[in-house]
Amino acid sequence: YAAKTQGKDAYAMFEPSMRQGFDREVMWRAELQQALQHSALHVVFQPIVTLAGRRVAGVEALARWNHPHLGVVPPDVFIPVAERAGLIGDLGLLVLRRACAEFASWPGSQTAYLSVNVSPSQMLDASFPSKVAATLYEAGLRPGQLVLEVTENALADESEVIGALRRLREFGIRIAIDDFGTGYASLRYLHRFPADIVKVDRTYVQDIARDPAAVHILGTLWQLFGAIGLTAVAEGIEDQAQAAMLMDLGCRVGQGFLYGRPGPLSAITTEPATADQS
Ligand code: C2E
Ligand code: MG
Ligand code: MG
Ligand code: MG
Numbered sequence: 001y002a003a004k005t006q007g008k009d010a011y012a013m014f015e016p017s018m019r020q021g022f023d024r025e026v027m028w029r030a031e032l033q034q035a036l037q038h039s040a041l042h043v044v045f046q047p048i049v050t051l052a053g054r055r056v057a058g059v060e061a062l063a064r065w066n067h068p069h070l071g072v073v074p075p076d077v078f079i080p081v082a083e084r085a086g087l088i089g090d091l092g093l094l095v096l097r098r099a100c101a102e103f104a105s106w107p108g109s110q111t112a113y114l115s116v117n118v119s120p121s122q123m124l125d126a127s128f129p130s131k132v133a134a135t136l137y138e139a140g141l142r143p144g145q146l147v148l149e150v151t152e153n154a155l156a157d158e159s160e161v162i163g164a165l166r167r168l169r170e171f172g173i174r175i176a177i178d179d180f181g182t183g184y185a186s187l188r189y190l191h192r193f194p195a196d197i198v199k200v201d202r203t204y205v206q207d208i209a210r211d212p213a214a215v216h217i218l219g220t221l222w223q224l225f226g227a228i229g230l231t232a233v234a235e236g237i238e239d240q241a242q243a244a245m246l247m248d249l250g251c252r253v254g255q256g257f258l259y260g261r262p263g264p265l266s267a268i269t270t271e272p273a274t275a276d277q278s
Contacts, residue, residue: 029085031067032078036090041065043098044262048115048233048255051247056270058113058147060255061099062262063091083121092122093131100139100146108270115147115176120154123164133171143172147197150175153183155193165194176233181221191228198225202236202256208245219249226250 035041041063048058065073082088096116103114122128136143148168154161155177165175176197181204200221207214225232234246237256246254260268 025081025084028078028081029087032065032081032085032087032091035065035067036087036094039094040067041091041094041098043095043102045099045102045265045268046255046262047260047268048112048253049259050252051234051237051243051254052252054259056108056112056268057253058115059103059108059265059268060115060117060149060262061095061103062117063095079119083119088119088121089125092118093135096132096135097138100135100141102265103145104139104141106265106268108268109141109145111270113145113147113174114141115149117149117178120150120161123150123154123161126164128164129167129171132168132173144174147174147176149178149199151178151183152180155189155195162194169194169196177230179235187224190224190230195230197233198230199233199235199255205234205236205242205246205254205256206238209241215245215249218246218251222250 043061044064045059045061047056048060049056063075063079065075065078067073079088079091082091096118099114099116103109125131132146132148133143136146150161150165155165169175174196175194176199177193177195178199179201180198182201200218204214204218204221208218222232231253232251234251234254235256237243237246237254237258239258242256243254243258
């Protein structure tokens, strides 16, 4: 009798939270679907620069969702929802199309590249490479102007993903391994990944000011990347001390709040910063 009551209570306590979680997921999905239908997503851009001269080498497109009530929802929240809801293919293409169109009418597109994040599940669609090619063509961009960023976990064991990356590279698009050093990729396989650029995660950059071992690790990583033909980019550079240490270690290209926060593409100029001219 007591057990039955307990069971009932346990059910009564368990059920609402479950339903809340489920409702929340359903709500997110429905709202994201609406956002896609109304193209309520936009793209902001962050410069990728040469550390010595602060020349803009590229711009990374970052998706933003402006929700009517919640404000700007960060991609770390809505990208996983889109993946679970099977919407990431549509979302990814919308972002790519937007980013390419804006980039094509930006003066810097003659000298800088466009870098766009893609989820591994997007590349499981066999027609992904041809969709990318069509999007470039519509925007009037050359394959050499585009870099696609994938996280190292995507490369760990997905042979379909590797196949898609090979096709994209044969077409002339460059591939960047994003957030390097945070996932499960083994160094043993690094040279086999079909990639051109490696973006070292900002956690490594944050460590170099306070951890001497991190300096050795980064210095060695840079030598390794050079030896296997990968161009290295340091992510999350926030102050001049980090930039100076990275330059000492042989790092030439980076990205971070020190050089510019994500924002409208029109705010990024390809002229050298005035500080460099003095
Ligand atoms: P990510 O590709 O590694 O992008 C870099 C993230 O670090 C961005 O966050 C950027 O605003 C932030 N960041 C840049 N510089 C600094 C810095 O100096 N300090 C700190 N603390 N952070 C910095 P954001 O825009 O919130 O994007 C988060 C992640 O969401 C991205 O990480 C990417 O994995 C994913 N994402 C964004 N847009 C897309 C997209 O269109 N498609 C897919 N699949 N993923 C996307
Ligand atoms: Mg990225
Ligand atoms: Mg990253
Ligand atoms: Mg990231």
